[in-house]
Amino acid sequence: MDAIKQWLSQNSLSLSVLKYLAWVIFILVVVQFFRRYIKKNLPDSTTRYRSQKGIEIFGYLLLIILTLSYFTGNIKDFTLAIGLFTAGITITLQELILSIAGSIYIFVVKVYKPGDRVQINGIKGDIIDIDSIYTTMMEIGEWVTSDNYSGRIVKLSNAFVFRGPIYNYSQDFPFIWDEFDLPIRYGSDVELAKTLFINVATEVLNEYTTDSLAKWKDVVGKYYIEDAVVAPTLAISMTDNWISFNLRYIVDYKKRRMTKHVLNEKIHQEVEKTNGKVVLASATIEIIRLPEVTIQK
Incomplete structure (x- = not known):
């Protein structure tokens, strides 16, 4: 016992480090215990996730307080300790x-x-x-078309929130505007085509238009932004080959691909029912008149 006391008295710094490490291990074990307890006993996934993250952040703060108070000897020395700590590891x-x-x-x-x-x-x-360091994403796009998952899981440092713009498809307003062009041959019934396209879009997108209207009013009230039309709209332009109908509409940000498929399918079906009054155009060459050729013998 005398030898142990003598060693402890001669190695007070080593003893302090051991005590500090013991406290660190204890805090980490307690944090993990509460995380597992919450994971097993909270049925709601959102509440469970936020609670786990809250305990994790609390554990980090507790470790910082322990470190500063342990090695400065007095919790009142936080200002000096934080200054030295920051300067050393920045x-x-x-x-x-x-x-x-x-x-x-x-x-x-x-x-x-x-x-x-x-x-x-x-x-x-x-x-x-x-988590406290990384944001994990399920990637969309790259070698697959539209908004389909590629299958790759991407980890990004949380530091990126300070380094550039972040495009959020769902915050405050979980809808996006989408559009596509419908080429119609010259000579088609333009008014019939307009009525046909708007009716199909209104029928398919009625739920999105109704739900997005209330959401958009909240966005206009919250931000300095002009009001916008959420109902489907058409814009017509004349090209060298056909009349281009640009259909613009609002859609759920996770259902853009399927909605575009449904719209194209229904519009094609309705165009076929017009019996030639409305004809979809294609990049083909139409020979109107052959030049006369005189062959001299």
Whole structure:
């Protein structure tokens, strides 16, 4: 016992480090215990997810307080300790600090949340997880067309929230505008075509138009933005080959591809029912008149 006491008295710094590590391990174990307890006992996925993240952030803050108070000897020395701590690790741990700050910023400001569809740093996808350092996305696009999943899971540093624009497809207004062109041959009944296209769009998009109207009013009331038309609209332009009908409409951000498919299918069916009064155009060459050729013998 005397030898142990003598060693402890001669190695007070080592003892302090061991005590500190013991506290760190204890805090981490407690945090993990509560995370698992919440995961098993909270049925609602949203509440469970937020609670787990809250406990994780609380654990990090507790470790920071423990570190500062333990090595400064007095919790009143926080200002000096934080200054020294920041000066020492700003350069070497800049990315980590920005990532942790970014995670706090994401949760406080609500830049995005799990389930949102966003585009960050040129990568588009659905947010499937946000932790203290990384945002995890299920990628959309790349080698697949439209808004289909590519199958790749992408991890992005939370520091990107400070480095560039973030495009959120679903925050505040879970609808987007989409459009496509319908080429109609010259000589077709233009008024019939207009009526046909608008009627089909109104029928298919009625639910989206109704739901988006209330949401858009909230957006106009919240932000400095002009009011917009959410009902389907047509714009006509004349080209060298055909009359181009541009159909613009609003749609759920996750159903853009399927909605465009349904619209094209129904419009094609209705055009076929006009018995030639409305004809879809294509890039073909129509010979109107052959030149006369005189052959001299």
